Amino acid sequence: MQEIFQRIKKIEVKIRTAVDTNMHGDFKSVFKGTGLEFDEVRTYQYGDDIRTIDWNVTAKGHGTFVKTFHEDREQSVYFIIDVSASQNVGKNGAQKIDLAREICAVLALSANKEESQISLIAFSDQKEKYVKPGKGLKHVYWLVNELYTLQPKSTNTSLSDALSFSAGIIKKKSVIILISDFIDENYENGLRALARKHSLVVIHLADKSEQKIPSLGIVPVYDPELKKTIWTNTSSFSFRKKINAKFADTKSKLELLCKQNKAKFASFSTQEDYVPTLIKLFKIRKNN
Numbered sequence: 001m002q003e004i005f006q007r008i009k010k011i012e013v014k015i016r017t018a019v020d021t022n023m024h025g026d027f028k029s030v031f032k033g034t035g036l037e038f039d040e041v042r043t044y045q046y047g048d049d050i051r052t053i054d055w056n057v058t059a060k061g062h063g064t065f066v067k068t069f070h071e072d073r074e075q076s077v078y079f080i081i082d083v084s085a086s087q088n089v090g091k092n093g094a095q096k097i098d099l100a101r102e103i104c105a106v107l108a109l110s111a112n113k114e115e116s117q118i119s120l121i122a123f124s125d126q127k128e129k130y131v132k133p134g135k136g137l138k139h140v141y142w143l144v145n146e147l148y149t150l151q152p153k154s155t156n157t158s159l160s161d162a163l164s165f166s167a168g169i170i171k172k173k174s175v176i177i178l179i180s181d182f183i184d185e186n187y188e189n190g191l192r193a194l195a196r197k198h199s200l201v202v203i204h205l206a207d208k209s210e211q212k213i214p215s216l217g218i219v220p221v222y223d224p225e226l227k228k229t230i231w232t233n234t235s236s237f238s239f240r241k242k243i244n245a246k247f248a249d250t251k252s253k254l255e256l257l258c259k260q261n262k263a264k265f266a267s268f269s270t271q272e273d274y275v276p277t278l279i280k281l282f283k284i285r286k287n288n
Contacts, residue, residue, distance in 0.1 A: 002030065003107075004148065005105075005120060005141070005144070006222075007102075008061060008065060008102060008105045008106055008109065008144075009109065011106050011275060012104070012106045012109045012110055014282055017240075028207075034161060034241070037248065039067075039068045040055050040067075041065045041066070041067055042065065042066060042068055042070070043059055043063055043064070043065060043066075044063070044064035044065060044066050045066075048066050049066075052066040052141075053065070053066050053067075054065050054067050074116065074117060075108075075111075075114070075116045075117070075174065075175060075253070076116065076117040076119065076133055076170075076174040076175070076178045077108075077111040077116045077117065077118050077119070077120045077174065077175045077176075077177065078121060078133075078166065078170055078174055078175070078177070078180045079104045079107070079108065079118075079119070079120050079121070079177050079179070080123065080162060080163075080177070080179070080180075081100050081104055081120065081121070081122045081123070081125075081165055081177060081179050081180075082100070082123060082150045082157065082162075082174060082179060082180035082181065083100075083122045083123065083124055083128055083129075083150060084123075084124040084125070084154070084156060084157040085122070085124075085152075085154060085156070085230065086157060086175070086181055086183050086233060087100060087180075087181060087205070087229065089181075089207045089209065089210060090207040090209065090270040091242075091270075092206065092288070094270050094271075095207070095270060096175075096181055096186035096206070096207055096270055098270070099205055099268060099270050100180075100203075100205060100254070101147050101148055102143075102148060102273060102274075103179060103203060103268070103278065104120070104144070104177070104179065105144045106216070107146075108143060108176060109140060109141045110182040111175075112135070112136070112137060112139075112140045114177075115135060116135070117133035117134065117135055118133060118135070118136070118139065118143060118149060119131055119132060119133040119143075120143050120146065121162065121163035121165070121166055122146075122147060122152075123148055123158070123161070124152050124153070124154040124155065124156055124157060124158070125154050125156035125157055125158035125161060125255055126153065126154050126158075126161070127162075127165055128148055128150060128152045128153060128154070128224065128257075129147070129150050131143045131146055143165075151232070153211070154175045155162045157180075157183065157184045157191065158184065159182065159184045159187035159191075160184075160186050160187045160189075160190050162190075162192055163178075163187060163190030163193070163194060166194065167190065167194060169195055170194075170198065170239060172199050173197060173198055173199070175199045175201070175202065176198045176199065176200050177203065178191075178194075178200065178202050179199045179203040179204075179205065180204070180205065181204065181205045181206060182204055182250060182254050183250070186227055188257055190259060191261065191263070192257075192261050193257075195261035195263040196261070196262075199260075200258075200263035200264070201263065201264045201266075201267060202254065202258050202263050202265045202266075202270065204254055204255075204265070204266070204267040204268065205250060205267075205269075205270070206247070206251070206267060206269050206270070207266060207269065207270045208270075208271050210247055210270060224257060236251065251267060255266065255267075264281060266278070266280070266281040281283055
């Protein structure tokens with residue numbers, strides 16, 4: 001585990017250095033709090049800014065009332081990670097789940113530098129692990145260790161249930177980083193709901209073997225989620241075309257959904273260096 005943390009720290013430094021150099025800034029724009037939070041309504045006093053008048057309360061005829069606010073610089077960051085069996089695709093040590101863990105760890109370290117509250121929700125078709133929000137390097141190490149050592153109970157996926165659970169426990173506006181391969185259906189409403197209330201970052205994971213299946217004739221293909229083997233003609237043109245089209249369609253629809261709901265989107269492949277894409281993602285976040 002120590003070797004993993006050393007690698008993650010090096011990557012985190014590399015990303016922060018690149019962000020500082022190229023953008024004259026850092027992750028503060030992402031992981032810092034939003035500033036002012038609504039506190040209460042009180043009676044108008046001489047000298048109060050008229051822009052703070054709560055016209056809905058005032059209209060009830062019991063006097064003039066203003067909204068008061070308090071400063072809230074602390075941000076909460078939630079990592080929602082898909083740990084279902086479809087994440088175990090790719091070469092040993094370079095599977096989608098490995099990529100998900102590493103991206104989560106790097107960003108958690110960065111969020112910790114800005115004194116953010118950090119939480120983890122790992123899911124399959126059920127809640128696999130929930131780490132309550134906490135602060136400090138010790139908390140980050142514990143969270144990352146929980147993610148790396150987690151042995152999911154289920155192989156299936158339900159993004160809809162995961163998003164519903166998350167919406168139920170995340171009350172305050174937060175940064176939510178959702179990491180999955182999105183090989184699922186009927187999760188769109190849940191994603192829209194989170195995007196409306198929170199600052200949502202969607203990270204799509206993929207492995208090239210999912211789109212470019214080699215032509216091997218009729219071979220047994222094991223479905224890790226269904227836990228069964230299906231005999232498939234991998235040389236069939238229609239089969240290969242269907243696989244490629246399905247992958248492209250999933251990615252394009254997800255990207256459009258994010259754009260329509262003002263959520264940030266990035267796609268990562270297990271065969272590529274994810275650092276440039278991650279830097280680009282946060283550059284876009286800073287400029288918006």
